[in-house]
Amino acid sequence: MESFFVRFKNVLVLVAVLLVQTIALAVQVRRPVESGAPDASQVRLIRLWVVSAVTPIERLVHAVGYNVRYGWSNYIDLRHTKQQNANLEKQIAQLRMEQAALAEDAMQGHRLQALLDFKEHYISSTVAAQVVGTSGSDLSHVIYIDKGSDDGLKPDMAVITPDGIVGKTRDVFGHTSQVLLISDQTSGAGVILETTRVSAIVHGSSTGRLEITNLTQDDRIKPGEKVISSGGDQIFPRGLPVGTIASVAPDPNNPPYTMIQLTPAANLTRLEEVLIITGTQTTLPAQAQKDLAAGAATAKAQEAAKAAAAAAAQSAAEAAASSAAQIVAERLPSLHDANAPVAADGAKPAPPGPPGGIVPKPLQAIHPDRFTPGATPPAADLTPGARTTVIETPPAPAGNTPPKTDTPKSEPNPN
Numbered sequence: 001m002e003s004f005f006v007r008f009k010n011v012l013v014l015v016a017v018l019l020v021q022t023i024a025l026a027v028q029v030r031r032p033v034e035s036g037a038p039d040a041s042q043v044r045l046i047r048l049w050v051v052s053a054v055t056p057i058e059r060l061v062h063a064v065g066y067n068v069r070y071g072w073s074n075y076i077d078l079r080h081t082k083q084q085n086a087n088l089e090k091q092i093a094q095l096r097m098e099q100a101a102l103a104e105d106a107m108q109g110h111r112l113q114a115l116l117d118f119k120e121h122y123i124s125s126t127v128a129a130q131v132v133g134t135s136g137s138d139l140s141h142v143i144y145i146d147k148g149s150d151d152g153l154k155p156d157m158a159v160i161t162p163d164g165i166v167g168k169t170r171d172v173f174g175h176t177s178q179v180l181l182i183s184d185q186t187s188g189a190g191v192i193l194e195t196t197r198v199s200a201i202v203h204g205s206s207t208g209r210l211e212i213t214n215l216t217q218d219d220r221i222k223p224g225e226k227v228i229s230s231g232g233d234q235i236f237p238r239g240l241p242v243g244t245i246a247s248v249a250p251d252p253n254n255p256p257y258t259m260i261q262l263t264p265a266a267n268l269t270r271l272e273e274v275l276i277i278t279g280t281q282t283t284l285p286a287q288a289q290k291d292l293a294a295g296a297a298t299a300k301a302q303e304a305a306k307a308a309a310a311a312a313a314q315s316a317a318e319a320a321a322s323s324a325a326q327i328v329a330e331r332l333p334s335l336h337d338a339n340a341p342v343a344a345d346g347a348k349p350a351p352p353g354p355p356g357g358i359v360p361k362p363l364q365a366i367h368p369d370r371f372t373p374g375a376t377p378p379a380a381d382l383t384p385g386a387r388t389t390v391i392e393t394p395p396a397p398a399g400n401t402p403p404k405t406d407t408p409k410s411e412p413n414p415n
Helices: 002-007 009-028 045-076 081-116 286-331
Strands: 030-032 042-044 122-134 142-145 158-160 165-172 177-181 188-193 199-204 210-212 226-229 241-250 258-264 273-281 388-391 407-410
Touching: 002 009, 009 042, 009 045, 042 045, 045 122, 045 142, 081 286, 188 241
Parallel strands: none
Antiparallel strands: 030 042, 122 142, 122 273, 142 177, 158 165, 158 273, 165 177, 188 199, 188 226, 199 210, 210 258, 226 241, 241 258, 388 407
16 A cells, blocks of 8 residues: 555555636636626536535435335325325315406406506416425525526526415526525515515515514504515515514614515425516416406306396296285275276276375275264264254255255153
């Protein structure tokens, strides 16, 4: 062994010197992260070499683990698939109903945006990537994905999941990229509180928690309120879920501001697949516009069905009321004059009555009673045992004077 080092001492010294010089140059030399942009952020050459050397190993380990998990979840552990499928079908039906209910509101929102000339950015294209590594440090919250500049990625692109925002791309290499999580203390995003519509800035902390520290005391802000992206940072489109307020307390270091801690909408500690937003536009994508039009048509059909049902119910109520009135008319024929003249269209005029037509006026009797009530003399003027004779009065002349009735007259008893 000693003879080997003695024999190749000069060569070994030369190799060591060259290696030290190469490492020193790699530490000093920087190259642009984005090719063709000399003013862009730069990365050290040694870091590029280390990432290029470690990334294939990480991708291999991740591919093996992913295939094992895929085989287990898709071929072995399928015990509850049928029940999950039924639950998902019910959820899809419920979401379709909600989409139909919200479609009209969405159309109104677009009309208001056009009226106010407000341009909102919608996601038009994304790139799916898998997480292949992490930073391995508690102070630096970054992850590595298996997509890079060869796939169209650039620095400062939004990274999301179906649950919410994750972070943004920072250093982009050929076949891999580094993503700075939203929970890192050097990261941040513009947000809006969904209920109170208060604008704020969310950023990470040294412990990996999401915090809002630029708001003063406000009694409207309560735990449980959802927080969404505002789009003001020109990275994350408007309306993406960010998190939920976990606690609200005064900030002891910066009074009178408050310390608002959030629970991230996306699980930042267990990320496997992410989406990188590579393009946005000011109008909805074609498929989204078709879905919105279908939802609006469904909403209009539901409104028409409700209107038809209300009209049918009103017609049924009117028919029932008319039938009840007809039954009353049949059972109370005295309310109508059978001898009344018939109109040209065959309808009889309404019977006379007071205003409102509640109680009709009774018709005049054709044959008045022979004895009118109240015409009998008082009992003090009558003689017991006397005969009562009836004196007939002549008929009354024609006119408005009512006919006089026969008045009984008492005669004394001869006995």
